[in-house]
Amino acid sequence: MEQESQLTRLGLFDARVPRYTSYPTAPHFSAEVGPAKFEEWIEAIPAGASISLYMHVPFCRRLCWFCACRTQGTQSEEPVRAYSETLLAELKMLKDRLAPGVKLSRLHWGGGTPTLMPADMMRRVANAVFEAVPMGEGAEFSVEIDPNEIDAARMDALAESGMNRASIGVQDFDPQIQSVIGRDQSYEITRAAVEMIRERDVASLNADILYGLPHQTPTKIADSVQKLLSLNPDRVALYGYAHVPWMARRQTMIPSDHLPTPQERLKLFEVARELFVADGYDEIGIDHFALPTDGLSIAQKAGKLRRNFQGYTDDLAEALVGMGASSISRFPQGYAQNASATSAHTAAIREGRFSTARGHEFTAEDKLRARLIEALMCDFEVSTEELVRDFAADREELAAMFKACADHFGDMVQLSDGGLRIPMKGRPLTRMIARHFDAYDLSKAGHSSAI
């Protein structure tokens, strides 16, 4: 009770803050970064380096009402085939500009629904990726799989192309909740997808579920988590439902008067969290859970957990290259985002140029603050020594920044000679504490609920 009143006083239940999958966050990108910068940064990747690649497929057969992802509906295969041809051309353009010997550390297909690609196309696109950038030692290839949109032929194509991590969208198992969020998906369908994945010896399984959905109660979320646990995922993303109908128009279909209050959201998260922890999962950052054998858990214990546009990762590659409409790339020099509209993206690639439409070039201060925020989001602590060593940070300035944070957040943070820590009781405030170190205009800061 005392914790709740402290959290209330600090504004947790009213604030809207970014999820800090990047710093600065995407609303601060500008047209200063275009195709020329993108090419320059691609060409600067050293020969023999490891990079990661994200490929976006912005199509879905149905548009779930809760979904805030950038995607468009299609009932036919044709736009997906045409788009895949664009990806093949874009991959060829990448190949022509990369230095020799560059290898893949991680490959991720996301969306939308990448499994809308027909099986033959999946194989062609995967081959084109490996021709542009061969898989390195221990590389991971992960794909977002909608259990409603997969069959044996497509699963074979993915597994035979080297997919070794599958990520399934579950959201919630309760039929009433599913019907109000526009996402019917029986337990049997989800289980069948999991069986298909396991039968093909895909090494690892991730599942996404949501808290904060309309009609969700502690009992209901506990039931959904138990059902999910019966499928033994290696890792789970427990995302807070972001209700942003002014950005994602289809969310106007969601009955907002049945959404839980922010206080209820915190309780829902806690109920789910306790069940995962009791079942032997490690807590990873603010919203993931992983078995101790999973790469995220191992990275966390080694202090090597990182955060990128796909969430938490154990990938240490310095460059993440985004292919496809709206994809964001991260280079040591800055961020570059492709044109959001599929039509604009396709038109650029057809003309033989990358579609980069916006981005951000890092200043030295950005790099320091980006690492500080990433460390808080991943490890709930930040080390003064690391920031001084890697970013030439000024000890006294850092001490003053940490003190200002402690003055604001009281005992929800702890100061020490080593740096700044967020104790267990302060963890619900992690994104707000991270925002404290964000130097950009906070009115653009982001639109999702702080809890």
Ligand SMILES: C[S@@+](CC[C@H](N)C(=O)[O-])C[C@H]1O[C@@H](n2cnc3c(N)ncnc32)[C@H](O)[C@@H]1O
């Ligand atoms: C890009 S979607 C792709 C998933 C895949 N198409 C499927 O439906 O299974 C990835 C995840 O984003 C999450 N997501 C989508 N909309 C969200 C929202 N409004 N708030 C929080 N998470 C959301 C969902 O958990 C979803 O599984």
Ligand code: SF4
């Ligand atoms: S949840 Fe998946 S299938 Fe549903 S609209 Fe979003 S991306 Fe498409």
